[in-house]
Amino acid sequence: MAIHSHIGVLAFPFGTHAAPLLTLVRRLVIDSSSQGITFSFFNTAKSNCAIFSGQEFDNIKAYDVWDGMHEGEAFTGSNILEAMQLFLAATPGNFEKVMKEAEVETGMKISCLLSDAFLWFTCDLAEERGIPWVSFWTAASCSLSAHMYTDQIWSLMRSTGAAKTEEKTLSFVPGMTSVRFSDLPEEILSDNLESPLTLMIYKMVQKLSKSTAVVVNSFEEIDPVITNDLKSKFQNFLNIGPSILSSPTLSNGDSGQECLLWLEKQRHASVIYISFGTVITPQPREMAGLAEALETGEFPFLWSLRDNAMKLLPDGFLDRTSKFGMIVSWAPQLKVLENPSVGAFITHCGWNSILESISFGVPMICRPFFGDQNLNSKMVEDVWKIGVRLEGGVFTKNGTIEALHSVMLNETGKAIRENINKLKHKAQNAVKFDGTSTKNFRALLELIKSPRGI
Ligand code: U2F
Secondary structure, three states: OOOOEEEEEEOOOOOOOHHHHHHHHHHHHHHOOOOOEEEEEEEEHHHHHHHHOOOOEOOEEEEEEOOOOOOOOOOOOOOHHHHHHHHHHHOOHHHHHHHHHHHHHHOOOOOEEEEEOOOOOHHHHHHHHOOOEEEEEOOOHHHHHHHHOHHHHHHHHHHHOHHHHOOOEOOOOOOOOOOEHHHOOHHHHOOOOOOHHHHHHHHHHHHHHHOOEEEEOOOHHHOHHHHHHHHHHOOOEEEOOOHHHHOOOOOOOOOOHHHHHHHHOOOOOOEEEEEOOOOOOOOHHHHHHHHHHHHHHOOOEEEEOOHHHHHHOOOOHHHHHOOOEEEEOOOOHHHHHHOOOEEEEEEOOOHHHHHHHHHOOOOEEEOOOOOOHHHHHHHHHHHOOOEEEOHHHOOOHHHHHHHHHHHHOOHHHHHHHHHHHHHHHHHHHHOOOOOHHHHHHHHHHHHHHOOOOO
16 A cells, blocks of 8 residues: 555653553554554654564554663663653754654655654754644643643742742633642742753743644543633644543553452452552652551552562561552553452552543542642542542551541542542543544544644
8 A cells, every 4th residue: 555644753751651652653553544654653762662562563663762872871870860861962863863764764754743742842843844743742631731831830939939829729720720839740830941851841831832733642521621721722632532442552461460360359349559650669668658558457459569669668568468468560550440359549640540540430549759740639639539649648657548448438439439430431432433532533633644734
């Protein structure tokens, strides 16, 4: 079949950013199968290796871009920010180099760029080539909205004084009037443009309105007011998720079978699933607080905990809890949340985890750490009312037991369960044939097929 569109895809290789972008691309390939579109997926070797895990997909070719580290130089820092900094310093040259290679190999000029929204310079690359830029925001609409109001927020903080604004609400941001300044991401609260992450996101905010479309892995009905506001700010604002309900998920192979078998033996809605995503490990004191709460309350639990964090558990914890708990280094999270024995999810509030929890109707206990997570947890507790935050914001034995009781046993838990099930149904409706996310996805497909715009 003749290829008539060549889409260049630029991934941000940290946290859970590249995997949802690949999921989106796979869905675009499947839904456009007879229409001659090919995708070149530009990402670092390490991230490509992790998300493709040796699999090949028709019409998607992975290209490795330079991660910013010099040959023979191994990354020694434990801080992910350092790796991000090196990578960002190598952009956009590292991407431009492989884009040229892909054009030579396919014999076709790139006709549209689809990138992680963080990679704001894609706007300039697209402008130079006279082609559209479609940006993919991997987090929630609420955090995108908060970023879009950065200038107003900074101006208020400067005129009132940062300390005095902390408890003030974002009365001027549609759909976020109950959100306080102190719920906002650090990248908004600190106006320090010396920080590479703050600078990157600020530049993104300045470029996004030029994007032909801003795509989000969410559904309009979760935040109708925010959605309408963002529709007024962008040329096209397209909620196309939750992708796990509408797209083929990337395979994890057979890993995690053991914990799925274990879940099968547990009582309905009795198990606490615990995961802090791909980047975080809580401090030892908090690990101890959480472990003591689980042990004292004898709550059945499944904990996804990286091997290098096992040493942070209290001595003898594994032996003493082996009758009712299980720890794995990586869990098949979608299958876990789908399992009826899971009754609550203790989460760091990364957007993918929240969306997965909503999609399977599992109430959340929130312990946010950085970036958008604090704002997400505010929305979970106070706006969507589908979970609770911990008293004092950190894990302590008593605070965690209290949160577990309120979600698993009390009337609060019952209301939360009802709310999350209602939201789950809205998410399911959004991805039906005539649902909002499906319509938005079709619009996206049209846009990239005829790359001069919708
Ligand atoms: C960054 O998020 P994270 O990667 O830390 O966390 P999530 O967005 O929640 O995504 C974690 C994914 O990893 C999967 C899980 C999610 O899809 O199903 N997973 C799993 O399969 N098994 C495990 O044992 C543990 C996790 C960032 F830190 C957040 O603040 C952002 O919201 C997010 C999106 O931009 O990226």
